[in-house]
Amino acid sequence: MSKIDISRIAKLANIPLDDENKNKLEEQLLETIYYIESLQEINTDGKEPTNQVTGLKNIFREDIISKSFSQEEALRNSSCTEKGMFKVKAILSSD
Amino acid sequence: MKLNQLTIKEAGEGLRAKKFSSLEITEAVFNQIDNVENKINAFVTITKEEALINAKEADIRLAKNDDLPLLGIPIAIKDNFCTIGVRTTASSKLLDNFIPQYDATVVKRLKESGMVLLGKTNLDAWAHGSSTETSDYGSSKNPWNIDYLPGGSSGGSAACIAADEAIGAIGSETAGSIRQPASWCGVVGLKPTYGRVSRYGVIAMASSLDSPGPITKTVEDSALLFDVISGHDVHDATSSPIPPISIANDIKKSIDPITIGISDDYFDGVDDEVKKIVENAIFQFEKLGAKIKKISLFAPKYAIAVYTILQRSEVSSNLARYDGIRYGNDRSFFEEEARRRIILGTYTLSAGYYDQYYNKALKVRTVIIENFNEAFKEVDIILSPTSPSTALPLGSTKNHPMFGEIADMLVEPSSIAGLPGISIPCGFSSIGLPIGMQLIGPQFSEALIVRAAYLFEQSTEWHKVKPNI
Numbered sequence: 001m002s003k004i005d006i007s008r009i010a011k012l013a014n015i016p017l018d019d020e021n022k023n024k025l026e027e028q029l030l031e032t033i034y035y036i037e038s039l040q041e042i043n044t045d046g047k048e049p050t051n052q053v054t055g056l057k058n059i060f061r062e063d064i065i066s067k068s069f070s071q072e073e074a075l076r077n078s079s080c081t082e083k084g085m086f087k088v089k090a091i092l093s094s095d
Numbered sequence: 096m097k098l099n100q101l102t103i104k105e106a107g108e109g110l111r112a113k114k115f116s117s118l119e120i121t122e123a124v125f126n127q128i129d130n131v132e133n134k135i136n137a138f139v140t141i142t143k144e145e146a147l148i149n150a151k152e153a154d155i156r157l158a159k160n161d162d163l164p165l166l167g168i169p170i171a172i173k174d175n176f177c178t179i180g181v182r183t184t185a186s187s188k189l190l191d192n193f194i195p196q197y198d199a200t201v202v203k204r205l206k207e208s209g210m211v212l213l214g215k216t217n218l219d220a221w222a223h224g225s226s227t228e229t230s231d232y233g234s235s236k237n238p239w240n241i242d243y244l245p246g247g248s249s250g251g252s253a254a255c256i257a258a259d260e261a262i263g264a265i266g267s268e269t270a271g272s273i274r275q276p277a278s279w280c281g282v283v284g285l286k287p288t289y290g291r292v293s294r295y296g297v298i299a300m301a302s303s304l305d306s307p308g309p310i311t312k313t314v315e316d317s318a319l320l321f322d323v324i325s326g327h328d329v330h331d332a333t334s335s336p337i338p339p340i341s342i343a344n345d346i347k348k349s350i351d352p353i354t355i356g357i358s359d360d361y362f363d364g365v366d367d368e369v370k371k372i373v374e375n376a377i378f379q380f381e382k383l384g385a386k387i388k389k390i391s392l393f394a395p396k397y398a399i400a401v402y403t404i405l406q407r408s409e410v411s412s413n414l415a416r417y418d419g420i421r422y423g424n425d426r427s428f429f430e431e432e433a434r435r436r437i438i439l440g441t442y443t444l445s446a447g448y449y450d451q452y453y454n455k456a457l458k459v460r461t462v463i464i465e466n467f468n469e470a471f472k473e474v475d476i477i478l479s480p481t482s483p484s485t486a487l488p489l490g491s492t493k494n495h496p497m498f499g500e501i502a503d504m505l506v507e508p509s510s511i512a513g514l515p516g517i518s519i520p521c522g523f524s525s526i527g528l529p530i531g532m533q534l535i536g537p538q539f540s541e542a543l544i545v546r547a548a549y550l551f552e553q554s555t556e557w558h559k560v561k562p563n564i
Contacts, residue, residue: 004442013411013441014418015434016427028496029439032403035497036443036452039400042459049457050464052303052333053513053538054290059332073196077422086420 004029098123100561103168103263103316110157110167117157117167120262121150121211124169128213128260131564136235137245137255139174140182141214149211156209164323166209171261173252174215175222176202176307177296181212185298186230187220189417189428199296200328201265201307208323213261216251221414221433222267222300224248225275225499228492229432236489237280238562239528243486246276246502252310253280258564263320264310269300270402270510271482271503273308274518278481278531281520283558284310285317285545286506288538289513290335292321293328301409302333304510313558314519314549318343321541335539342542346549352384353547355534356474358392361505365483372522372530373480376551380478383550388474393466398508399500401463404443404456405511411440435496464512467537476544477535479505481518485528509535517548520557529557 006026010017017025071084080087098120101109109115125143132138146169153167172178175185177195179202184190198206206212219229227235227250235250237243238258245254249266253276256264266273268286277284285308292307299305309320325339357377362370381387414437419425429437443452470477482502492498500507509516516535523529536544552558 006438009438009441009445012445013437014415014426015429015437017434021431021434025435025438028435029442032407032435032439032496035500036400036403036456038397039404039452039455039459042397042462044455044458044462047458047461049454050460051457052289053460053464054333054335056290056333056335061329069196074421076196077193078420080420088420 097259099127099259101262102312103165103319104313106168106262107164117150117153117211118147120167121146121169124213124261127258131258131260134236134241134564135238135254135258135260136233137216137251137258137260138171138214139184139186139217139232139251142181142212146211146213153209153211163209164319165205168210169213169262170205170210171213171216171252171255171264172202173218173249173266175218175267175298176265177298178202178212178215181215183215183298184232185221186218186232187428187430187433188231188424190423193422195296197296200293200330201324202296204324205265216249216255216264218251219248219432220430221298222248222269222272223410223432223436224492225271225502226492227251228489229430231430234489237486237528238564239281239486243488243528244279244491246279246482246486248272249310250276253277253282253284256280256282256310256312257562259561263316265307265320265324266310267297267305267307268510269304269406271506273310274481274506274516274531274533275503277310277518279486279529281529281531281557281560282310282312283314283317283520283548284308284518285321285541286510286516287321287325287541288335288515290333291325291339291515291539291541293331293334295328295330299413301406302413303405303409314517314545314552315343315346317517318346318545337539340542342545345542346546348546350546350550352386353475354386354388354473355380356388356390356470356477358390358477358479360392360394361479365480366485368524369480369482369484369530373532376521376532377478379554380551383554390470390473390477392470392477393463393508395504395508397459398463398511399504401456401459401511402507403500404452405460407436407440408444408453409440410436411444460511463508467509467512467514471537475536476547479533481505481531481533485524485530506533514538515541515544517544519548519552521555522557
């Protein structure tokens with residue numbers, strides 16, 4: 001089985017990992033992948049994927065505005081706010 | 096009998112008959128919490144002050160003969176259900192300071208039915224596990240032997256019921272998280288049909304599987320709580336519009352002789368002691384008039400693979416929202432188990448692997464559903480052990496990345512198919528640990544499985560035995 005590029009996956013998932021954790025995770029992931037590989041033994045020719053089991057589709061509702069959080073309530077759990085807004089790090093830089 | 100040992104049914108009857116007050120029950124429960132919680136660690140947050148105020152308010156309403164189903168009854172809620180004004184952590188330090196601005200629909204319905212909220216119970220962090228050992232607030236302990244695990248992820252809810260630290264409790268199951276801890280702690284756990292109980296306000300694990308449900312001292316109590324929490328919710332798009340029927344009202348109605356399906360694959364790899372006790376339960380059902388029929392079911396070992404892929408993939412997507420901006424701490428607060436699941440899920444969903452893993456798992460899910468549909472043409476319900484073993488010792492999960500999936504292999508196929516199941520006590524091991532069996536039925540057959548479970552329970556004494564803590 002091919003090795004997993006843990007650094008790439010961790011970057012995609014935005015999970016900070018040190019080298020020790022990377023090695024440990026890689027080992028454990030290979031063990032887990034060993035289990036999930038057994039799936040390939042099952043014949044699924046002609047089977048449709050089941051995303052969810054309820055059989056419901058296209059759930060619509062009227063677009064009615066109902067009472068929601070006040071601005072103050074919505075911001076209450078944030079540790080970083082400014083002028084009544086969430087404050088986030090810049091995602092674009094000049095260089 | 097002490098008031099904290101009451102069932103929901105007994106508490107409700109006693110309160111309405113004015114034999115005791117809600118305040119007396121609530122104080123008895125907190126007394127028990129004071130006595131045993133240092134050993135059991137079932138709760139992450141205890142809301143004693145508010146609970147005592149709510150109990151007094153309930154007593155005023157009871158005096159006016161207000162007739163709500165749970166009026167004045169102390170209930171514990173798993174800490175992955177949002178509770179307005181009460182810290183909700185999912186047992187992760189990432190949410191250590193998160194105080195929800197709204198109630199989960201399940202919590203709202205319980206409050207509207209008059210419950211007294213006792214506090215929030217421990218779970219594996221983010222419900223990732225089957226032991227509570229991944230909780231950032233320490234493992235809960237099994238009340239039958241505190242050197243053993245209670246199971247999980249709803250281990251705190253199951254432990255607090257076994258230890259009589261609550262009258263009723265709520266858990267949630269993705270695959271096993273209600274039934275397995277109920278089995279290990281010797282209590283009743285009802286996992287409803289997917290879509291029967293709203294997921295709104297439940298901290299999501301795997302959205303196509305998550306099912307909130309009751310953990311209780313008796314089968315009848317699980318029906319009473321189910322009746323309160325089930326039903327359509329506009330806030331959950333996968334919540335079923337099919338109107339629920341009250342299952343508590345009909346629980347004592349005699350049932351036509353049922354046919355119970357047994358599959359050898361569900362006894363493969365199961366501890367001999369568990370096997371023997373569950374076989375005794377099958378004989379008991381025969382004595383009660385049930386017909387037993389051997390059936391062939393999709394082997395649980397393949398369900399582990401399907402479940403692992405679906406769950407890890409959906410976890411990686413659901414936990415992407417925790418960025419530490421709007422609430423909670425940043426992503427460095429995810430501990431080992433969550434990191435492992437997020438990384439694997441990101442891998443199975445990533446370009447080049449989606450078809451090989453996630454899409455393949457969704458197709459095998461179709462095969463599993465078809466297999467159950469065929470089985471339910473021959474039998475009414477399916478019976479098996481809930482867990483391949485009794486409770487395992489503390490520390491069993493260490494360096495064992497697939498611990499939960501193996502512990503839950505017998506409940507995973509039915510969860511993947513969205514079916515309801517109930518775990519009930521059916522005996523004890525030689526060292527006094529509880530053994531549970533599960534009854535699984537077709538979608539929306541809660542009334543049937545609960546009536547069958549009640550029939551068995553009433554012909555046995557297992558649910559009346561209490562642990563010495």
